[in-house]
Amino acid sequence: MEKEDWLLFELEKLFTSSQEYKQKALLKATTELVKEQVKRINQMEGELDGRLWSPRDWHN
Amino acid sequence: MKTLIIISHPEIEESSSQQYLLHSIPDDHDVTIHHLEELYSDTPIDVVAEQKLVAAHDRIIFQFPLYWYSSPALLKQWQDEVLTDDFAYGKNGTQLQNKEFALVLLVGAAKSDYQAGGKELFSMDELTKPFQAMAHKTGMTFLKTFSIYQFVYMKKKEKMTVLIDYQLFVTGDSEQSLLSREIWLLNQLKKTNVTTLGIGNEETLQHVIEMIEENRETIDDLKILLDDMN
Numbered sequence: 001m002e003k004e005d006w007l008l009f010e011l012e013k014l015f016t017s018s019q020e021y022k023q024k025a026l027l028k029a030t031t032e033l034v035k036e037q038v039k040r041i042n043q044m045e046g047e048l049d050g051r052l053w054s055p056r057d058w059h060n
Numbered sequence: 061m062k063t064l065i066i067i068s069h070p071e072i073e074e075s076s077s078q079q080y081l082l083h084s085i086p087d088d089h090d091v092t093i094h095h096l097e098e099l100y101s102d103t104p105i106d107v108v109a110e111q112k113l114v115a116a117h118d119r120i121i122f123q124f125p126l127y128w129y130s131s132p133a134l135l136k137q138w139q140d141e142v143l144t145d146d147f148a149y150g151k152n153g154t155q156l157q158n159k160e161f162a163l164v165l166l167v168g169a170a171k172s173d174y175q176a177g178g179k180e181l182f183s184m185d186e187l188t189k190p191f192q193a194m195a196h197k198t199g200m201t202f203l204k205t206f207s208i209y210q211f212v213y214m215k216k217k218e219k220m221t222v223l224i225d226y227q228l229f230v231t232g233d234s235e236q237s238l239l240s241r242e243i244w245l246l247n248q249l250k251k252t253n254v255t256t257l258g259i260g261n262e263e264t265l266q267h268v269i270e271m272i273e274e275n276r277e278t279i280d281d282l283k284i285l286l287d288d289m290n
Contacts, residue, residue, distance in 0.1 A: 003271065007268060007271050007272075010264050010267070010268055011268060013261075013264070014257060014258075014261055014264060014265060014268070017257065017258030017261060018256060018257055018258065019256045019258070020253065020256040021220075022084075022223065023252055023253065023256055023257070024220065025220035025221075025223040025224050026224060026245070026248055026249065026252060028217060028220050028221065028224070029220075029221065029224035029225075029245060030245055030249060030268070030272070032221075033238075033241060033242060033245055033272070034271075034272060034275070036238060037238070037242075037272070037275040037276070037279065038275070040238065040279055041275065041278055041279060041282065044279065044282040044283065044286060045282065047286060048282065048285060048286060048289075051286075051289050
């Protein structure tokens, strides 16, 4: 299991076991935050990869 | 930061959305709730007391249900009587300068109705121009509007999203970036009551916090690498 999947799995478990409404809402928002972080990381890694393999830079 | 939420709603007890928001406000922040109809339904507005109250806060929020594309009547009356020359504007009217101002709107129609071509034709940014002009004239910074559309039709998880977004809107940084959201959420997670998390989950929560912080370090490192390539 990837690190992010583990994190989302644990957050889901915390959400289910929490006995307080506002805390559940906080954990749900945290899950959305983690998804946004992962998306941002994937986008930036993709951009980095794209730039490293850009023919424009092969002569440098 | 001290936040003042001025609510105008003639039947607040009957409003499930207003009640939900009232119960969402975190106890550990400096937030003042000020319901106009509760105070001034039958009595004149105490202008001096209202001006003192506004002057003592950094972020002023008007929270109301949208009635004919504007606020309930008492909030308009409050503006007319409280935001006077030499208090809110004019040569000596500097009391509101550099404060933040925002709207929290409860809207009965769907979000998609508020646009060119939609049922309501105009966007919420267009309809709220008088409030934007008021903030401008009084020297306040107008923040993004927090609109809740069709609360009664929302599912449980959508309402949970409203709860946290509203808390963040009322108490958080006006910047509303991913980083400011991260900082705010981490702060809340560190303060949350571990006894309601369930047995043995305190350690898991700690691990979750650490991993979110690690993700932030990864984002920052990637940003530095990409900036270096420019």
